[in-house]
Amino acid sequence: MSLVLVVEDEPAIAELISLNLRHAGYDVVIATDAEQAQQAVNGVLPDLVLLDWMLPGQSGLTLAKRWRGEVRTRGLPVIMLTARSEEADMISGLDAGADDYLAKPFSTKELLARIRAVLRRKAPDALDAPVDVGGLVLDPATHRVTRTVDGVPREVKIGPTEFRLLHFFMTHPERVHSRGQLLDRVWGDHVFIEERTVDVHVKRLREALSPVQCAQMIETVRGAGYRLTQQASVLSA
Numbered sequence: 001m002s003l004v005l006v007v008e009d010e011p012a013i014a015e016l017i018s019l020n021l022r023h024a025g026y027d028v029v030i031a032t033d034a035e036q037a038q039q040a041v042n043g044v045l046p047d048l049v050l051l052d053w054m055l056p057g058q059s060g061l062t063l064a065k066r067w068r069g070e071v072r073t074r075g076l077p078v079i080m081l082t083a084r085s086e087e088a089d090m091i092s093g094l095d096a097g098a099d100d101y102l103a104k105p106f107s108t109k110e111l112l113a114r115i116r117a118v119l120r121r122k123a124p125d126a127l128d129a130p131v132d133v134g135g136l137v138l139d140p141a142t143h144r145v146t147r148t149v150d151g152v153p154r155e156v157k158i159g160p161t162e163f164r165l166l167h168f169f170m171t172h173p174e175r176v177h178s179r180g181q182l183l184d185r186v187w188g189d190h191v192f193i194e195e196r197t198v199d200v201h202v203k204r205l206r207e208a209l210s211p212v213q214c215a216q217m218i219e220t221v222r223g224a225g226y227r228l229t230q231q232a233s234v235l236s237a
Contacts, residue, residue, distance in 0.1 A: 002047040002119060003027040003175070007037040007063075008081065009055050017050065020108045026115075034058035038066075041073060044174045048115060051098070053082035061096050068097035075129065077118045081106075131170040134230040136214050138163075138170050147212040154212050161186075162205040169218065169228035178225040202226055 004026045008014035011032070018028045029046065031037040033056050040046070051060040060080060067073035080098040094101060099118045102111060130139040136147045143163065145156035158166065164186050169177075177185075179195035187197075206215040219227050 003029065003044065003172075004115070005029050005031060005037065005040050005046040005049045007031045007034075007049060007055065007060060008052045009033060010052075017111070020111070021115075024112055032056075034060070034063045037063060041067070041076070045072065045076065048077040048079065048119060050111075050115075051078050051080050053080055061092065064096040064098055075122070077122045079114055079118060131167070133170045133173050133228065134214070134217065136170070136209070136212070136217065138167055140167060145208075147214060149212055156208055156212055156214075158208045159204065161201055162208055165201055165205055166209075166228075169226075173228050173230060176221045176224045176227045181225070198226075 004021055006014055006017050006021070006028060008017065008030070009032050014030050014032070018030055021028045029040050029044075031040050035057065037049070037051070041049075051064060053060045055063075060082075064078050064080065067076050067078070078098045079100045079102060080096075081102050081104060083104045099121070100114050102114055128140055130137055130141075132138075136145065138145045145158055145163070145166065146153050147156070148154070165182070168182070168186050179198040182198050183195060202218060202220075206218050209215045209217065217228050217230070219229055221227055
């Protein structure tokens with residue numbers, strides 16, 4: 001399930017967008033200004049941002065430029081929402097790094113179609129791009145997982161299923177995933193295996209990460225599932 005950050009200072013508009021996105025199957029976080037938006041992105045990187053141009057304080061345009069200038073957020077998909085429909089404004093938004101531009105008022109169908117299109121375009125890049133969480137680096141292209149310990153780069157010996165599981169965790173950090181969700185996203189919803197199978201592979205994943213002091217990054221959330229957290233890696237460093 002994709003996480004969408006809605007950055008909109010008009011409560012009624014933000015709530016309407018949020019309601020429609022949740023109905024379409026997206027997780028949603030709302031921010032009402034640039035500061036809240038930055039805090040949300042710092043905590044959990046969303047899959048896509050709907051960013052209003054006119055915000056109190058810092059503008060959405062400035063925020064988009066900042067994200068494009070930072071390594072962690074450089075590839076963050078952004079759709080700008082604005083009442084400014086002039087061609088020059090649209091060009092400014094796209095030049096700032098927005099992936100798409102939607103002028104108000106817009107229909108829910110058009111918004112959802114634009115979101116799906118941007119996520120589809122970004123998906124191949126995301127699947128091949130190396131992921132770094134707390135110094136643990138996973139490279140899908142070379143199928144390698146590494147971490148520098150005491151100044152020495154060390155490679156993690158990991159099985160194919162554990163690799164896919166770790167890749168999913170690392171591309172969705174700090175979020176809690178139930179066993180059922182992990183089965184759907186890692187094994188595929190057409191595979192009929194017991195949820196306890198996830199526990200076995202999580203145990204193997206922790207064992208594989210133990211030599212590079214990252215086993216504790218995979219946390220068990222009682223009654224809910226599992227999550228990958230960067231905090232444990234920082235504490236162990």
